[in-house]
Amino acid sequence: GIQVEQSPPDLILQEGANSTLRCNFSDSVNNLQWFHQNPWGQLINLFYIPSGTKQNGRLSATTVATERYSLLYISSSQTTDSGVYFCAVETQGGSEKLVFGKGTKLTVNP
């Protein structure tokens, strides 16, 4: 099955810093989504981005489908950005299920 690898596994920042999270996947995809799981366990949809670039406030994402990777940018980080960021993909020609990476755990210190 498809492999989804996220890096780095852990990231510690000072408030106000910028960061880039990466998601590599091993096969062509129909769907790619980024999620934020906050410290209370709630899973928040950030981006639906099978290709191209999107921005939402301080967050933006880019997926280069032909090269099989996606990047999530967080600018001017805040303590509320802490949590785990997951990338998930749905493969072309396969089941409609999402396959999740193991996540990047982000800690933003004040």
Place this chain on the structure above:
Amino acid sequence: NAGVMQNPRHLVRRRGQEARLRCSPMKGHSHVYWYRQLPEEGLKFMVYLQKENIIDESGMPKERFSAEFPKEGPSILRIQQVVRGDSAAYFCASSPTYRGYEQYFGPGTRLTVT
């Protein structure tokens, strides 16, 4: 994820009891997915359902677990004779159709087996 409802949000069961988790998809969505997150792990697909049909159950444990999505009412994930290893967060997602559409996630049900 606004609109996908799951209940209960927290569920405590003793070993051997049954657990029933409910998921109401977003309005207009006819596709439901269940995922499980074991402690300190990522999310894993369990089952994909449409109204009255199980489309893909490749992620469901072979025994004790079942799922349904009836014509009327919420989708139900049922775990019989729960064991401590079933303690996890169970998330439901819905989409309006299949193949590449965004999946919207509910808040999850946290099952604790004592």
